Amino acid sequence: MLAVPTFADTVKQYVLVKVGYPVYVNGQEYTSGEQPILNYQGNTYVPMRSVGDILGADVRWNSELNRSEITYGGGMPHANNAFRHIQVTGSNGHYTVTGEARVFEAVMNYVVSAQNNDLAESTYMLNEGAPTWSPFSLSIVIPADQLPLSGTLKIELFEYSAKDGSRINVMPLVLETFTPRVNN
Known part of the structure; x- marks a missing residue:
């Protein structure tokens, strides 16, 4: 008899909620109708490229290495x-x-x-x-x-x-x- 893990055991679900509070970066409020601020278990998530633009960081997708990169x-x-x-x-x-x-x-x-x-x-x-x-x-x-x-x-x-x-x-x-x- 083989033990096979069920599919449900391998799937993690995340419930993200759009936040109702403002986020400020260096005194500038982040706002976007297309890329909202989200919250997961008390942690705030803002799109990387948006924060990168505000901070002057370079945010890009490296297709060769299949990863996101931030340079600041x-x-x-x-x-x-x-x-x-x-x-x-x-x-x-x-x-x-x-x-x-x-x-x-x-x-x-x-x-x-x-x-x-x-x-x-x-x-x-x-x-x-x-x-x-x-x-x-x-x-x-x-x-x-x-x-x-x-x-x-x-x-x-x-x-x-x-x-x-x-x-x-x-x-x-x-x-x-x-x-x-x-x-x-």
């Missing part, structure tokens, strides 16, 4: 196979991003986004392509009416794969984090 503060990469010595300066829609790149055929790309909305995307031609490291300086201007009232303005440096056209060697960077102004 000092955890942001300062170099990868294609970009190194990166520095970001500026504020209020005027930014300079400098560093060195080593990319195929001297073509690097970038996209500027806020709250998962692309605001600007462009290609930049370096003086030399890989395997040489070539310096670059990007001047980024985002009009005031496109700047977020709250959340994080980000830039991703990357190159397109010669094999399949996908983005590779992606380097996410924070340009500026905006917090809502409180009128006194």
